[in-house]
Amino acid sequence: MTYSIASLVAGALTGHRHWKPAWRKPAPKPAYDIVVVGGGGHGLATAYHLAATFGIRNVAVVEKGWIGSGNAGRNTTIIRSNYLLPGNVPFYELSMKLWERQEADLNFNTMVSQRGVLNLYHSDSQRDAYARRGNSMRLHGIDAELLTREEVMARHPYLDYDNARFPIRGGLLQRRGGTARHDGVVWGYARAADRLGVDIIENAEVTGFLREGGRIVGVETSRGAIRAGKVGMAVAGNTSRVATLAGLRLPIESHVLQAFVSEGLKPTVDGVITFGAGHFYVSQSDKGGLVFGGDIDGYNSYAQRGNLPVIRDVCEGGMAVMPMIGRARILRHWGGIMDMSMDGSPIIDRTPIDGLYLNAGWCYGGFKATPASGMTFAHLLARDEPHPDAALLTLDRFRTGAVVDEKGMGAQPNLH
Amino acid sequence: MLITCPFCGPRDAAEFTYRGDAAPVRPAADAGEAAFFDYVYLRDNPAGPIREHWFHRAGCHGWVTVARDTRTHAIESVVAVEAAAVAEGGAR
Ligand SMILES: Cc1cc2nc3c(=O)[nH]c(=O)nc-3n(C[C@H](O)[C@H](O)[C@H](O)COP(=O)(O)OP(=O)(O)OC[C@H]3O[C@@H](n4cnc5c(N)ncnc54)[C@H](O)[C@@H]3O)c2cc1C
Ligand SMILES: [Zn+2]
Numbered sequence: 001m002t003y004s005i006a007s008l009v010a011g012a013l014t015g016h017r018h019w020k021p022a023w024r025k026p027a028p029k030p031a032y033d034i035v036v037v038g039g040g041g042h043g044l045a046t047a048y049h050l051a052a053t054f055g056i057r058n059v060a061v062v063e064k065g066w067i068g069s070g071n072a073g074r075n076t077t078i079i080r081s082n083y084l085l086p087g088n089v090p091f092y093e094l095s096m097k098l099w100e101r102q103e104a105d106l107n108f109n110t111m112v113s114q115r116g117v118l119n120l121y122h123s124d125s126q127r128d129a130y131a132r133r134g135n136s137m138r139l140h141g142i143d144a145e146l147l148t149r150e151e152v153m154a155r156h157p158y159l160d161y162d163n164a165r166f167p168i169r170g171g172l173l174q175r176r177g178g179t180a181r182h183d184g185v186v187w188g189y190a191r192a193a194d195r196l197g198v199d200i201i202e203n204a205e206v207t208g209f210l211r212e213g214g215r216i217v218g219v220e221t222s223r224g225a226i227r228a229g230k231v232g233m234a235v236a237g238n239t240s241r242v243a244t245l246a247g248l249r250l251p252i253e254s255h256v257l258q259a260f261v262s263e264g265l266k267p268t269v270d271g272v273i274t275f276g277a278g279h280f281y282v283s284q285s286d287k288g289g290l291v292f293g294g295d296i297d298g299y300n301s302y303a304q305r306g307n308l309p310v311i312r313d314v315c316e317g318g319m320a321v322m323p324m325i326g327r328a329r330i331l332r333h334w335g336g337i338m339d340m341s342m343d344g345s346p347i348i349d350r351t352p353i354d355g356l357y358l359n360a361g362w363c364y365g366g367f368k369a370t371p372a373s374g375m376t377f378a379h380l381l382a383r384d385e386p387h388p389d390a391a392l393l394t395l396d397r398f399r400t401g402a403v404v405d406e407k408g409m410g411a412q413p414n415l416h
Numbered sequence: 417m418l419i420t421c422p423f424c425g426p427r428d429a430a431e432f433t434y435r436g437d438a439a440p441v442r443p444a445a446d447a448g449e450a451a452f453f454d455y456v457y458l459r460d461n462p463a464g465p466i467r468e469h470w471f472h473r474a475g476c477h478g479w480v481t482v483a484r485d486t487r488t489h490a491i492e493s494v495v496a497v498e499a500a501a502v503a504e505g506g507a508r
Contacts, residue, residue: 241461249460300466300468301489303486303489307417309428342457398453398456399449399453
């Protein structure tokens with residue numbers, strides 16, 4: 001069924017009994033051309049692009065839980081392409097362009113909302129750094145505006161401009177940035193991939209790899225062995241665990257990041273705001289809850305839950321920049337496990353093992369990457385060569401010294 | 417999370433600064449590029465027991481080696497790094 005206004009109206013007139021499951025629940029076939037491990041946004045986008053862009057339809061996505069049960073379904077939904085470095089700028093802008101046509105491409109309402117992303121600055125040096133970042137973006141044809149304090153005030157009168165330690169001096173605005181509905185993204189890619197023949201196999205955990213000679217020729221799963229011409233890994237925070245099954249050690253640590261949602265409020269916060277002095281960012285969901293987050297907890301974790309010190313830290317950051325947030329109650333908070341790569345940037349590359357391909361290291365910024373990650377990983381899997389916009393996101397950059405160190409903070413995962 | 421510092425007793429983890437996996441050992445200066453690449457960048461990143469370094473920043477300024485489970489945050493032991501090194505029979 002193709003979704004349209006006409007189909008919606010017709011369905012409404014017949015009591016909404018027309019809705020069908022959006023994707024099949026197939027049993028795994030014995031073999032596929034390509035098996036993608038991990039049914040998060042990235043794995044599903046990869047499968048979709050393998051079929052839609054590269055014409056490879058004999059593909060399976062193998063997911064240990066239900067699709068979107070990982071970080072795709074638990075992030076703060078911010079999308080933007082305000083990056084600085086050559087390795088990242090074209091990649092994230094490709095993603096932004098794909099977000100802009102995603103609903104038409106997928107025939108699914110992913111609720112892409114370009115409400116603007118504003119990074120506040122509080123000092124001269126921070127203004128200069130943002131001016132440089134904005135210039136780098138504009139040189140690449142990406143929109144960026146450096147706002148004065150008065151211009152920020154006009155947009156967001158409720159912020160604390162005269163904070164004694166971190167007065168707001170202005171901000172860097174990307175109007176095309178914003179948010180998207182994270183579950184919608186997962187469901188949209190799943191449905192679109194399924195319609196092109198991709199098998200989405202849920203409740204199948206990869207527990208090992210099939211090998212012949214030195215080559216990987218498939219996966220062992222909790223639903224049996226599945227052979228594959230090529231295997232692509234897109235398992236987000238579990239990359240080291242799955243890679244260990246293949247005997248691979250990686251420049252990655254797993255860390256927990258928490259997110260928070262307040263009770264529902266009337267429309268209050270227009271756009272995404274980040275507090276450049278602490279680590280705090282906030283937007284308002286379409287249901288009215290303030291969605292916010294901050295730092296990672298700061299130590300290796302697979303617990304998928306956070307600890308209180310970071311909750312306090314995030315709330316302090318919120319109070320410093322937006323004192324009115326103290327009047328709202330926190331409704332829920334949760335944690336997700338992410339790969340922290342040693343330079344803070346992702347890896348989309350072949351591995352040293354034949355037949356095994358890697359999509360990993362998204363740190364805490366991988367949701368915005370979902371469309372481009374799918375496009376470029378599918379390119380790599382289909383053609384065996386990197387997509388030009390992801391060519392610098394190699395695995396061996398740590399060995400060669402060509403790291404993509406966006407924040408200039410060195411090889412300390414706890415500093416990203 | 418409470419970390420029981422061998423000098424100060426049980427303290428909020430927020431008093432400590434995390435300095436990562438205690439397993440990597442700095443190679444000899446002439447060990448070569450591959451050894452340093454491994455030391456600086458590669459990690460086992462276990463889901464389960466790990467030994468790691470924490471610095472008691474807001475306390476005694478001691479370094480401790482914590483044995484913790486990354487799946488549950490449960491802490492099995494905390495010893496001073498010197499004691500941990502002696503127990504392993506080598507200087508760190
Ligand atoms: C709290 C929080 C807030 C965030 N906010 C943002 C944000 O605002 N903007 C942004 O750009 N990014 C954000 N991120 C980061 C972003 O969510 C992730 O980088 C991104 O979702 C990771 O890609 P993914 O969607 O494919 O991962 P996931 O959805 O985690 O997909 C990986 C899948 O692999 C599966 N898997 C794991 N092991 C196996 C196995 N052995 N066999 C089979 N399947 C397996 C998992 O079950 C999971 O479904 C945030 C992350 C968190 C935790
Ligand atoms: Zn102490």
